[in-house]
Amino acid sequence: MSRRTILAAAAASAASGAVAGSAKAAAPAAGRQAPGVYRYNVGSFEVTALTDGVARRPLDGSFVRNAPVEDVKEALEQAFLGTEKVPIPFTCVVVNTGGRLVLIDAGTGGFLAPTAGQLYENMAAAGVDPKAIDVVLISHFHPDHIAGLRLKDGTAAFPNAEVMVPEAEWAFWMDDGQMSRAHAALQPAFKMVRRVFEPMTKEVRKFERDAEPTSGITALPAPGHTPGHTAFRLSSDGADLIIWSDVTNHPALFVRNPGWHAVFDMDAELAEATRRRMLDLVAADRLPVAGYHFPFPAVGHIARRGTNYEFVPEMWNPAL
Amino acid sequence: MSRRTILAAAAASAASGAVAGSAKAAAPAAGRQAPGVYRYNVGSFEVTALTDGVARRPLDGSFVRNAPVEDVKEALEQAFLGTEKVPIPFTCVVVNTGGRLVLIDAGTGGFLAPTAGQLYENMAAAGVDPKAIDVVLISHFHPDHIAGLRLKDGTAAFPNAEVMVPEAEWAFWMDDGQMSRAHAALQPAFKMVRRVFEPMTKEVRKFERDAEPTSGITALPAPGHTPGHTAFRLSSDGADLIIWSDVTNHPALFVRNPGWHAVFDMDAELAEATRRRMLDLVAADRLPVAGYHFPFPAVGHIARRGTNYEFVPEMWNPAL
Numbered sequence: 001m002s003r004r005t006i007l008a009a010a011a012a013s014a015a016s017g018a019v020a021g022s023a024k025a026a027a028p029a030a031g032r033q034a035p036g037v038y039r040y041n042v043g044s045f046e047v048t049a050l051t052d053g054v055a056r057r058p059l060d061g062s063f064v065r066n067a068p069v070e071d072v073k074e075a076l077e078q079a080f081l082g083t084e085k086v087p088i089p090f091t092c093v094v095v096n097t098g099g100r101l102v103l104i105d106a107g108t109g110g111f112l113a114p115t116a117g118q119l120y121e122n123m124a125a126a127g128v129d130p131k132a133i134d135v136v137l138i139s140h141f142h143p144d145h146i147a148g149l150r151l152k153d154g155t156a157a158f159p160n161a162e163v164m165v166p167e168a169e170w171a172f173w174m175d176d177g178q179m180s181r182a183h184a185a186l187q188p189a190f191k192m193v194r195r196v197f198e199p200m201t202k203e204v205r206k207f208e209r210d211a212e213p214t215s216g217i218t219a220l221p222a223p224g225h226t227p228g229h230t231a232f233r234l235s236s237d238g239a240d241l242i243i244w245s246d247v248t249n250h251p252a253l254f255v256r257n258p259g260w261h262a263v264f265d266m267d268a269e270l271a272e273a274t275r276r277r278m279l280d281l282v283a284a285d286r287l288p289v290a291g292y293h294f295p296f297p298a299v300g301h302i303a304r305r306g307t308n309y310e311f312v313p314e315m316w317n318p319a320l
Numbered sequence: 321m322s323r324r325t326i327l328a329a330a331a332a333s334a335a336s337g338a339v340a341g342s343a344k345a346a347a348p349a350a351g352r353q354a355p356g357v358y359r360y361n362v363g364s365f366e367v368t369a370l371t372d373g374v375a376r377r378p379l380d381g382s383f384v385r386n387a388p389v390e391d392v393k394e395a396l397e398q399a400f401l402g403t404e405k406v407p408i409p410f411t412c413v414v415v416n417t418g419g420r421l422v423l424i425d426a427g428t429g430g431f432l433a434p435t436a437g438q439l440y441e442n443m444a445a446a447g448v449d450p451k452a453i454d455v456v457l458i459s460h461f462h463p464d465h466i467a468g469l470r471l472k473d474g475t476a477a478f479p480n481a482e483v484m485v486p487e488a489e490w491a492f493w494m495d496d497g498q499m500s501r502a503h504a505a506l507q508p509a510f511k512m513v514r515r516v517f518e519p520m521t522k523e524v525r526k527f528e529r530d531a532e533p534t535s536g537i538t539a540l541p542a543p544g545h546t547p548g549h550t551a552f553r554l555s556s557d558g559a560d561l562i563i564w565s566d567v568t569n570h571p572a573l574f575v576r577n578p579g580w581h582a583v584f585d586m587d588a589e590l591a592e593a594t595r596r597r598m599l600d601l602v603a604a605d606r607l608p609v610a611g612y613h614f615p616f617p618a619v620g621h622i623a624r625r626g627t628n629y630e631f632v633p634e635m636w637n638p639a640l
Contacts, residue, residue: 026421027452029366033640034357034446039350046349053638080606080621080632087635101346115639126354132347286400296636301400312400313633315407316616318373319435320353 035125036091036118038297039320042288043236045097045216048126051296052090052107052148053116059086064253065261065268072253072260079252088250090144091298092119093243093290094126095234097216100134103158104232104243105292107148111192119148120157133158135214138165139245140229141173142264143192145292150196164213167206168228170197222247222278224271225264231278241299244291247278251294251311255279258308279309288314355445356411356438358617359640362608363556365417365536368446371616372410372427372468373436379406384573385581385588392573392580399572408570410464411618412439413563413610414446415554417536420454423478424552424563425612427468431512439468440477453478455534458485459565460549461493462584463512465612470516484533487526488548542567542598544591545584551598561619564611567598571614571631575599578628599629608634 036051059076061069063086073083081087095102110117123130136158139145151157172178174197179190197204207213209221220231225246232243248254249262258275265271282289283302290299291311300313356371379396381389383406393403401407415422430437443450456478459465471477492498494517499510517524527533529541540551545566552563568574569582578595585591602609603622610619611631620633 026416026419026454027449029416029418030359030368030447031366031640033359033638034368035354036636036638037354039353046351048350048354051636051638078623079635080608080623081635089636089638096346096349098349099346118638127350129347134346288400295633296638303398303400313615315399315401316356316371316409318353318356318371318409318438318616320351 035122036296037122037126038299038316040297040299040314040317041239041320042095042234042241043239045095045234045236045239047234047241047290047299048094048096048128049290049297049299050092050094050119050122050126050128051298052092052119052122052144053113054087054089055108055113055116055144056085056087059084063263065263067257067260075253075256081252086250086253088293089295089298090116091290091292091294091296092148093298094123094128094133095217097214097236100214101128101132102135102137102214102217103133103161104137105139105145105245106136106157108144109148109150109157110152111147112144116144117148130158131160133161136161136163137213137217137232138163138169139231139243139292140166140226141169141189141193142226142246143189145245146196147192150199154199156200162205163200163203164205164207166219166228166230167208168223169226169230170204170206170228172227217243220278222274224267224269224274226266229271229274240287242278242282242287242289244278244289244294246292247275248291249293251291255302255309255311256305283309355442356616357442357446358619358636360617360619360634360637361559361640362415362554362561363559365415365554365556365559367554367561367610367619368414368416368448369610369617369619370412370414370439370442370446370448371618372412372439372442372464373433374407374409375428375433375436375464376405376407379404383583385583387577387580395573395576401572406570406573408613409615409618410436411610411612411614411616412468413618414443414448414453415537417534417556420534421448421452422455422457422534422537423453423481424457425459425465425565426456426477428464429468429470429477430472431467432464436464437468450478451480453481456481456483457533457537457552458483458489459551459563459612460486460546461489461509461513462546462566463509465565466516467512470519474519476520482525483520483523484525484527486539486548486550487528488543489546489550490524490526490548492547537563540598542594544587544589544594546586549591549594560607562598562602562607562609564598564609564614566612567595568611569613571611575622575629575631576625603629 038049107119108116173193212218218233222231231245234241261268358369413424427439428436493513532538538553542551551565554561581588
């Protein structure tokens with residue numbers, strides 16, 4: 001072949017999109033993530049973790065209220081997360097207690113970020129029918145935990161489920177006086193609460209601080225993040241799991257630095273006291289923890305590390 | 321209801337298997353893990369991690385040759401892995417280079433443990449047709465890396481793939497003199513090498529120490545674990561990924577303790593030198609690493625921690 005022939009062939013190849021050095025193109029790229037579904041057992045309960053996706057929040061000085069942004073960047077860098085944006089993952093869990101199919105928190109419903117709202121498709125990938133959900137248990141009324149209760153057309157996403165919520169959350173967020181006095185930044189959250197709950201006001205079941213809303217799942221009051229913010233304890237056959245809710249946001253920041261105040265914590269001092277109490281509990285008792293904002297599959301343990309803590313993700317178990 | 325009526329009702333309920341406190345049974349438990357499939361990009365290459373499963377090896381004093389078993393148990397305990405068995409996960413990767421679909425290592429084929437041999441079904445879950453695999457790249461000839469090349473009926477699992485192997489592995493394991501001189505414990509490995517490769521002796525392509533067996537994937541000699549043990553470097557559009565192979569086994573043990581000698585390392589001193597050199601490289605350059613025996617999805621970074629190292633798993637990315 002002459003040089004000219006070779007160049008012409010190369011140009012033709014480039015124009016046709018063929019890959020140089022390969023006789024044929026590979027199979028097409030998938031171009032999207034695989035379903036985020038992970039199962040584990042707690043005693044005789046079967047837990048299915050389902051990612052709803054992730055929001056990537058540009059990092060600015062307001063994200064951690066009481067730490068210099070450079071310190072936050074350093075913590076992100078140490079976790080190999082980049083320093084421009086804070087990734088905030090969302091993971092819901094479905095608990096099959098044998099008696100009931102319980103969804104804990106309902107995801108973003110696709111209202112918060114284009115990279116979130118995956119709960120429904122991951123539920124389908126897991127073989128869980130939304131109509132089979134018996135109970136939806138809500139930790140608190142921030143939009144990323146409740147928006148998914150209602151589809152974009154307004155219909156109930158889990159039409160046969162009993163929706164159970166902390167009484168103190170209901171009292172705070174459904175109070176029009178609280179809404180009228182709240183900062184402008186909180187108005188969308190108040191509006192989402194009304195969008196979700198007003199069509200089912202009479203059906204919603206409120207549970208008290210230390211209640212057992214459904215057999216084997218006990219409420220653990222964890223106030224500060226919101227007034228009625230609630231964690232849960234699953235107990236079955238001598239095994240336990242703490243459903244962490246938003247006691248911390250991303251562990252690389254707030255488990256490592258329990259004294260940091262995320263912008264989302266409504267009463268930052270109370271949230272910190274709750275966080276330190278809960279971290280101490282789960283570290284001392286070596287209890288497994290499922291965190292709504294932990295990286296998927298969002299379950300692991302908390303270990304003491306110096307005067308602070310570290311999140312140790314559970315090893316993925318390929319064979320139950 | 322009288323007390324007797326209540327007791328009779330409870331007994332009837334228990335006898336029928338009904339769950340106390342629930343009007344109906346929940347949806348049936350899934351009873352098995354979801355597919356282990358995870359995707360990430362390296363430049364323009366798309367990597368799909370596929371778990372082949374896990375082997376759980378009873379821990380005895382021979383597993384780490386040069387450390388007291390109590391120290392090994394302590395390391396397992398710190399990682400919340402229990403202390404009776406060492407979990408050894410297996411993760412293969414498929415690399416779509418745009419030009420070729422490359423499988424790196426072929427899994428256990430179901431020959432090693434009932435909880436492993438899942439590569440084929442996870443490949444199906446990922447939508448990857450075994451017939452579409454263009455290249456299988458082998459890191460070394462231990463059975464958990466090659467047995468899956470051939471199905472239990474003896475046919476090739478990836479019938480259209482070119483199989484590429486390190487020349488030094490071929491020279492060692494296919495040498496009948498080496499086999500006859502080898503310890504009895506190694507005979508099954510030599511036999512598996514023959515089962516897998518003898519039917520395709522003429523087709524297998526051997527690559528040299530520093531070769532680029534397929535465009536964008538370079539061999540990194542990493543001897544000690546086996547004589548020709550090889551890691552790989554993926555490079556695409558300025559991004560890199562180190563395919564770690566067995567430079568370390570489980571990171572909770574051997575990234576934390578690079579001086580520990582796993583029973584699998586054939587030349588333990590040389591393997592340790594390789595391990596320390598590679599750990600230093602990836603920690604200094606902050607290179608992402610995919611490890612065959614890392615917990616699924618088996619990709620992350622290595623950070624220095626005191627005089628040793630720590631594996632920092634990549635955060636699961638729900639939206640590519």
